Amino acid sequence: MKHKTKPVIIIGSGGHASVLLDVLLSQGIEVIAVSSNESVIERRIFSGINHLRGNEAIYDFSPDDVILVNGVGSMPNNDIRATIHRNFIDKGYRFLTVIADSAIVSEHANIEEGCQILHKAVVQPGTQLSACSIVNTAASVDHDCHIGFNNHIAPGATLSGQVITGDNVHIGTGANIIHCINIGQKTVIGAGATVTKHIEANQIVYPAKNFIQTRK
Numbered sequence: 001m002k003h004k005t006k007p008v009i010i011i012g013s014g015g016h017a018s019v020l021l022d023v024l025l026s027q028g029i030e031v032i033a034v035s036s037n038e039s040v041i042e043r044r045i046f047s048g049i050n051h052l053r054g055n056e057a058i059y060d061f062s063p064d065d066v067i068l069v070n071g072v073g074s075m076p077n078n079d080i081r082a083t084i085h086r087n088f089i090d091k092g093y094r095f096l097t098v099i100a101d102s103a104i105v106s107e108h109a110n111i112e113e114g115c116q117i118l119h120k121a122v123v124q125p126g127t128q129l130s131a132c133s134i135v136n137t138a139a140s141v142d143h144d145c146h147i148g149f150n151n152h153i154a155p156g157a158t159l160s161g162q163v164i165t166g167d168n169v170h171i172g173t174g175a176n177i178i179h180c181i182n183i184g185q186k187t188v189i190g191a192g193a194t195v196t197k198h199i200e201a202n203q204i205v206y207p208a209k210n211f212i213q214t215r216k
């Protein structure tokens with residue numbers, strides 16, 4: 001499907017940026033530059049795209065003429081992605097919300113600026129996804145969830161209905177959260193963990209070891 005938007009500058013040249021670029025190119029969106037302190041030649045997908053060496057160079061473009069995509073991935077204990085979002089919003093720039101064509105996003109979900117919903121992800125009705133959050137490949141966020149600012153729902157994670165998360169929460173790859181659970185800000189749910197109780201802020205939840213009982 002073709003999408004219409006201002007020309008894009010993508011910030012970052014790592015794996016997450018490459019996935020976003022792939023989505024943008026498949027949607028016929030014009031990407032005029034990638035901004036990165038690193039060399040971009042390691043990833044073939046960036047070849048032919050103008051390389052800005054660092055985010056200062058973005059200021060040469062007026063916020064009226066371009067829209068940004070935050071290609072910096074989000075991992076526990078790393079707030080670079082959130083800082084980039086806030087800095088550029090403060091300077092009048094806007095972030096594109098990126099939704100892969102294969103994602104299923106309810107018209108009755110509220111998706112804030114700069115969210116990224118990648119291939120095969122699902123966002124159900126009544127859900128609020130706050131700015132700068134990622135619903136990564138094949139993750140699902142069910143009905144009536146409220147997801148805070150700069151959350152990362154990693155690949156294959158499942159949030160059942162009415163889950164509420166604070167800001168800067170990371171739900172690890174393949175984790176499962178049952179319905180009506182609250183998760184405090186900056187908490188990390190480890191890959192593969194199953195969460196059945198509310199979790200306070202600033203916690204790390206590790207997956208449980210197998211609970212084994214002899215059959216009667």
Ligand SMILES: CC(=O)SCCNC(=O)CCNC(=O)[C@H](O)C(C)(C)COP(=O)(O)OP(=O)(O)OC[C@H]1O[C@@H](n2cnc3c(N)ncnc32)[C@H](O)[C@@H]1OP(=O)(O)O
Pocket residue numbers: 076136154155171172173188189190191192193204205206207
């Ligand atoms: C497209 C993308 O790639 S997006 C990226 C998605 N990635 C994620 O979601 C990663 C989420 N992070 C995790 O799950 C992490 O392992 C955390 C945050 C739970 C724990 O990290 P740390 O505290 O640094 O734990 P650390 O790596 O030191 O591991 C300690 C031990 O626990 C084990 N362990 C840690 N996390 C897990 C896990 N999720 N499942 C099973 N075992 C685990 C480690 O193997 C290690 O075991 P060992 O002592 O026998 O070697």
